[in-house]
Amino acid sequence: MKIGVVCYPTFGGSGVVATELGIQFAKRGHEVHFITYERPARLDVFMSNVYFHEVLPFKYSLFKYTPYETTLAGRMVDVVKNEKLDVLHVHYAIPHASVAFMAKSILKTQGIEIPVITTLHGTDITLIGKDPALSPVVEFSINNSDGVSAVSHFLKDATHQNFNITREIDVIYNFIDFEKFQKTDKSHFKKAIAPNGEKILTHISNFRSVKRAEDAIFIFKNVYQSIPSKLFMIGDGPERSKLEKICREIGLCHEIRFLGKQGAIGELLSISDLFLLPSSNESFGLAALEAMALEVPVISTNAGGIPEVNVHGETGYLSEIGDVEDMSKNAIHILSDESRHQQFRANAFKKAQEFNVQKIVPQYEALYERAIERCKGVMV
Numbered sequence: 269m270k271i272g273v274v275c276y277p278t279f280g281g282s283g284v285v286a287t288e289l290g291i292q293f294a295k296r297g298h299e300v301h302f303i304t305y306e307r308p309a310r311l312d313v314f315m316s317n318v319y320f321h322e323v324l325p326f327k328y329s330l331f332k333y334t335p336y337e338t339t340l341a342g343r344m345v346d347v348v349k350n351e352k353l354d355v356l357h358v359h360y361a362i363p364h365a366s367v368a369f370m371a372k373s374i375l376k377t378q379g380i381e382i383p384v385i386t387t388l389h390g391t392d393i394t395l396i397g398k399d400p401a402l403s404p405v406v407e408f409s410i411n412n413s414d415g416v417s418a419v420s421h422f423l424k425d426a427t428h429q430n431f432n433i434t435r436e437i438d439v440i441y442n443f444i445d446f447e448k449f450q451k452t453d454k455s456h457f458k459k460a461i462a463p464n465g466e467k468i469l470t471h472i473s474n475f476r477s478v479k480r481a482e483d484a485i486f487i488f489k490n491v492y493q494s495i496p497s498k499l500f501m502i503g504d505g506p507e508r509s510k511l512e513k514i515c516r517e518i519g520l521c522h523e524i525r526f527l528g529k530q531g532a533i534g535e536l537l538s539i540s541d542l543f544l545l546p547s548s549n550e551s552f553g554l555a556a557l558e559a560m561a562l563e564v565p566v567i568s569t570n571a572g573g574i575p576e577v578n579v580h581g582e583t584g585y586l587s588e589i590g591d592v593e594d595m596s597k598n599a600i601h602i603l604s605d606e607s608r609h610q611q612f613r614a615n616a617f618k619k620a621q622e623f624n625v626q627k628i629v630p631q632y633e634a635l636y637e638r639a640i641e642r643c644k645g646v647m648v
Contacts, residue, residue: 305340390550
């Protein structure tokens with residue numbers, strides 16, 4: 269198949285999933301065309317059947333805001349026509365699903381039928397998409413897609429609760445590539461960070477309020493009082509300065525490292541002992557899955573789709589949103605007994621294998637094939 273992929277090219281979950289999925293399709297022999305405003309952050313490999321089509325901004329003095337949606341639609345039409353794509357897969361409903369409908373409509377007037385698959389990732393449904401200014405467009409775009417997927421049962425249910433959806437939604441989970449996420453011996457690296465055998469706790473996010481990253485710091489403070497430990501704060505975002513201030517106020521700056529955005533997440537998780545995910549909302553919990561794939565147990569909230577990944581009492585523990593004391597207690601429970609810690613590590617790895625990319629990609633291929641067949645039926 270010739271597949272067009274439209275996504276945000278950032279380190280955010282939807283962009284990461286879209287890019288990794290496209291790379292997997294290319295490995296399976298498909299031709300993949302990324303269409304976005306810059307090269308996706310995770311598109312860091314050269315493959316002969318992977319292409320990138322940049323969407324250049326159209327600037328004119330009349331426009332206060334660059335009409336990105338219009339230029340994106342035009343670029344999508346151009347790529348579909350000239351590369352003879354079989355399917356368009358748009359990640360994150362806003363604005364990609366509505367833009368894809370526009371491109372599809374334009375192409376139809378030229379005798380070209382192209383099926384559109386929309387994948388819902390989270391805040392496009394649970395937060396931004398619910399805004400009255402956007403919700404009619406989101407609802408229309410979902411209902412007029414040729415196939416729709418959501419990354420968790422939680423997100424599928426939320427979509428039905430927030431919108432009047434008439435089209436079937438397939439739940440296709442996010443995934444992990446075990447060729448990329450393999451635990452390696454980084455004991456020398458860990459020795460340099462934790463020379464006295466301290467436990468390493470890790471939090472990864474975009475440091476936005478929904479991630480409740482300050483809770484990760486307070487959990488660490490409680491753990492530190494019982495168990496010698498360090499904390500990695502990986503990522504960046506609008507709350508970083510606030511978080512750094514908290515570290516100074518509690519006097520633990522020397523034990524907490526802000527590492528910014530990192531490409532080598534696997535190496536950092538390989539030396540981690542526990543992963544902290546105190547979010548108030550997660551459609552899936554991809555960061556937790558990546559940690560589990562590297563045998564790192566997870567302390568998290570029970571928000572959104574997280575319980576579909578992190579199994580309470582088995583791969584880690586779930587707590588109510590904001591319950592720092594319970595999350596701290598659970599973290600200490602895991603870390604205070606080495607045999608217990610090792611069992612949680614093994615359980616986390618075993619659960620992560622359920623999300624192996626080799627099991628997930630065929631589900632998308634089947635979704636594409638069904639949409640293409642329906643599209644052919646329309647053309648006949």
